[in-house]
Amino acid sequence: AAKAGGEPVRAYMPSMGQIFLRRFQLVTQFRHAVETGQVKVHYQPKVALPSRNVLGVEALVRWTHPEYGDLHPDEFVPAIEAAGLVGALTGFVMEQALTKVRKWLDKGLRISAAVNISVRSLAEQDFPEQVSDLLTRYGVPPELLTLELTESGVMADPQKALPVLRRLHALGVVLAVDDFGTGYSSLAYLRQLPVDEVKIDKSFVFGMGTDLSDLAVVRSIVELGHSLGLSVVAEGVEEDVARDQLSAMGCDVIQGYLISRPLSESRLEAWLQARTT
Ligand code: C2E
Ligand code: CA
Ligand code: CA
Ligand code: CA
Numbered sequence: 606a607a608k609a610g611g612e613p614v615r616a617y618m619p620s621m622g623q624i625f626l627r628r629f630q631l632v633t634q635f636r637h638a639v640e641t642g643q644v645k646v647h648y649q650p651k652v653a654l655p656s657r658n659v660l661g662v663e664a665l666v667r668w669t670h671p672e673y674g675d676l677h678p679d680e681f682v683p684a685i686e687a688a689g690l691v692g693a694l695t696g697f698v699m700e701q702a703l704t705k706v707r708k709w710l711d712k713g714l715r716i717s718a719a720v721n722i723s724v725r726s727l728a729e730q731d732f733p734e735q736v737s738d739l740l741t742r743y744g745v746p747p748e749l750l751t752l753e754l755t756e757s758g759v760m761a762d763p764q765k766a767l768p769v770l771r772r773l774h775a776l777g778v779v780l781a782v783d784d785f786g787t788g789y790s791s792l793a794y795l796r797q798l799p800v801d802e803v804k805i806d807k808s809f810v811f812g813m814g815t816d817l818s819d820l821a822v823v824r825s826i827v828e829l830g831h832s833l834g835l836s837v838v839a840e841g842v843e844e845d846v847a848r849d850q851l852s853a854m855g856c857d858v859i860q861g862y863l864i865s866r867p868l869s870e871s872r873l874e875a876w877l878q879a880r881t882t
Contacts, residue, residue, distance in 0.1 A: 627673070631681045632688040634670075639697050644668050646701040647867035650876070651719070651838065651860045654852045659880060661717035661751065663860065664702040665867045666694065682723070691723040696735070703743035703750070705870070710745070714881075719751035719781065724758030728765060733772040740776070747777030753804065754780065756788035763794065774799035781838070786822055796833060803830045807841025810861070814846045827854045 619627070638644050648662035668676040685694055702718035709716045726732050740747055752773060759766045759782065774780055781802035782795070786809055795803070805826050812819030823839070830837040839851050842861030851859055868876055 628684045632684050635685055635690055636693060638668060643670060646698055647869055648873045649860055649867040650865050651858050652864050653858055654856055659716060660858060661719055663719040664698050666698055686723050686725055691725045695722060695726050699739055703739055703745050706745050706749050707743045717749040717751055719753050722752045722754050724761060727769045732769060733776060737776050748779060751779040751781050753783040755783045756785050760788050770799050786826055802836045802838055804838045804840055810839050810841040810847055813850060814844060824854055827856050
């Protein structure tokens with residue numbers, strides 16, 4: 606059961622059998638769910654510091670399941686990935702996001718979209734061509750598309766990921782390392798990756814107001830990022846204090862509930878309207 610539009614309600618602990626059945630159902634139902642509009646993309650704004658101008662939005666998938674209610678990606682993306690269906694998910698999210706960017710361009714707004722990319726997509730040899738074809742089809746300049754790759758995903762098999770990252774970078778799309786600080790990257794590795802942006806993991810940002818070691822991690826990522834010429838983004842900004850600390854450190858972009866929660870398409874349009882007029 607779930608509240609309409611709210612967080613899923615966990616009333617009981619499901620058994621292993623129930624968990625397995627549910628994962629199986631989600632995988633088999635996914636394509637149909639996309640085709641029938643159960644799967645939607647929400648968008649969370651990213652704003653520049655200190656101006657607070659809206660630079661872009663991150664596309665975050667949502668699934669309103671007829672039986673299980675509103676599902677967050679953590680509840681179904683891993684199963685979709687394991688089943689080899691992530692290409693369908695990425696393609697859907699990217700087309701939705703590029704449609705929005707194109708519409709904004711037609712209204713004279715330059716707002717970029719960031720799409721989360723599963724490490725499995727980097728294993729597809731033709732992934733860069735798929736991205737390039739979509740940019741052409743939607744008439745979107747590559748610099749208005751950001752691809753967010755998790756640090757752990759890229760580091761799991763850098764030899765495999767690197768050539769694909771180079772080809773994506775050559776297209777001119779923006780490459781971001783997501784969840785930075787949670788994995789094992791050394792400074793040396795980050796230098797070798799053809800990336801443009803680091804996103805500080807929200808676990809450090811949540812703690813930075815109260816925990817000195819979180820604050821130190823955030824500060825060192827901002828400095829490291831800047832010394833490598835990267836744009837630094839902080840996610841999970843919930844409080845004024847965090848925003849002010851990040852601003853003082855010179856962090857370039859922030860994202861989080863303080864600015865806005867992820868919004869449906871129509872609510873995002875209303876939010877943008879209120880912001881820009
Ligand atoms: P992520 O890429 O790290 O996305 C940020 C997550 O943090 C989102 O959760 C967002 O709603 C949440 N968030 C943003 N600001 C705040 C804040 O201020 N406070 C708190 N507490 N949370 C905040 P969400 O939407 O549940 O997504 C979870 C993860 O699912 C994402 O983590 C991403 O790894 C994955 N994901 C989402 N959409 C897609 C997709 O289209 N494809 C793939 N492959 N993965 C996706
Ligand atoms: Ca992300
Ligand atoms: Ca993240
Ligand atoms: Ca994450």
